[in-house]
Amino acid sequence: MKHLLLKITALFLLVVSCNSNDLEPAPKAMEIDMSDFFVYTDTSTDIMSKATDSKDKRRNCHTMINLNRLLDENPGLEKKMYAIEYQTRKFIASKKPSGTPGGGPFGGNEDPDPEPSVPYDGTINIPVVVNIIERFPGEVSDIQIDSQIDILNEDFNNANPNTSGAPDNFKDLVADYNITFHRADVIRKVSSKNSWGTRDAMKSSKKGGIDATDPAHNLNIWVCEIGGGILGYAQFPGGPAKTDGVVIGIDYFGETDGDYGDGRTATHEIGHWLNLRHIWGDGGCSVDDFVDDTPVSDGPNYRCPGETTNCGTIDMTMNYMDYVYDKCMYMFTIGQNLRSRALFASDGYRSSFVNAY
Template identity: 40%
Template sequence: MKKLIFLLSAVLFFTACSEDDASVIDQPTDTVEDLARRGCATDEVFKEQLAADPSLAARMQQIDEFANNFDLSEARLVNGQIVIPVVVNVLYRTTAENISVTQIQSQIDVLNKDFNAQNSDFSSVPTIFSGVKANVGIRFELDQVRRKYVNRTSWGTTDLMKKSTGLTPLTPTTKLNLWVCTIGNGILGYAQFPGGSSSTDGVVVDSKYLGTTGTATYPFNLGRTATHEVGHWLNLRHIWGDATCGTDLVADTPTHNTANYGVPTYPHYSTCSGSPVEMTMNYMDYTDDRGMNMFTNGQKTRMLSLFAAGGARYSFAQ
């Protein structure tokens, strides 16, 4: 079991261009090589936000302490579930990027299956982890789709898609905003942890990795990029803690030495102390979509703590 501690390492500040800066250069689009490995920029964006806003570290520590002390019986559930409306903001330059409602709905369907243990591969969770695999009990409903044509080949990770250059978030204290656009640089998606500014709150997923139809591209064509990023939005860290043998602040996930890619052969042993079998099938690892199928009870408790009185996303539970 991993000790629940809050670790913040020193970070470097990278100046982000403003939305009106004409010198902003589009990021390179993905190559064939980029598609071979999952890329999530959540931790990098988080570190930049910490550098830009020193008070964020204290807010995050409070959120983590709240989660650590949370009793699952305190969760505000309606008919056993939290219901989250989703606003999908589509930014497109090409017809392909202007993804269909069918593709968007396929992603909502995946989220509902993955967060409610209704995914067909949930039964594939190895026996060693069967005692901790979780039905989180969060339901997602498509609230509306907003679209905007933009003459931009890619957006990078500077949150410009969330400003007037793209589409500003709609009611972010009661709705999950999901931006769909071309990110570039091999990044499939990223999210903002709770505690950050509401003006940038939400999840970003590249249009090539959203849902299960249309432009969804193998090996990330089963909607698990959004599952992974929504996990971050609900305060889950990468399972390896973004450090060698780091902590994800969850007690019932094994210590991973680093990220895993592809679909590792089970059992895959960690090189960390005790050589535990790694939970490579956890949604918060970097494996291919077909290799992911579970959250844990500890992750469930951490996520649902956000919706309790005093939790960082309590406004969603009202």
């Protein structure tokens, strides 16, 4: 009997051994390097002061200062933005032969979501609700509104005519975002208020402004007098839903006059809404904008500069996320497009804008 049991045991071990040899090793979870990620930026540096200390008016975007404020007011926002960045990097890594080595989210190295992300490669249609707070009826004309929508469709479909002048070292990096914007609604309100500031008062009916319209399915743009020489500001993915969208000064919305009258302030701010940082990363040469194909720089460029070199590389001054005049910015990069596309994947923060996968 004992010999029989030994034979049965040996046979069982042999079968298990053979079957285990046939099994492929379990796939290793994708590791994503998050060691360089940051949310707070030092807005007290000369980078910000340069925008107002010159005799000629320079582009002044308030987005990063707004982000710092929201982080202070919302204790969970930093963790939420970390998760969005992790999903973004995982999405980008999935487009490459292998992931990037490093630590995972919040100290671990396991993929928190083993389900694969489903990308969306078709045209993204974004309804735009234009919330206008004007000092008198018709201060912002329908022609001005339509011109802004047309400009956005040019810029996010690589149809800006100035793109043909891209220098040789950047021309192969120009991206077509394949995003179509259309005017969903225009909401107007007359107010005698001369300046709305940057604390989102224009986004609240209780404070005299206009509440956001279904921000999960609409891009809300508030057009009003901001004040302080600020052209506009945006909210990054992850912020409070009730304030999600971008704010544009009346004089910089659509086709108007001046160096910032070609509607590119909206393009720049919507770039932030699509999770893009400023081209120089809002820091020195050791700080990046989290995009592989944009050169490192230590600050913004203004006016229409010629070839500019900083941090040992030639600046991409014509990128929509720099601070140059409207007529001199005309491109997003392939890397920027990939970063923004992650938002519309099945597990992306703005996947609600896509009807089906």
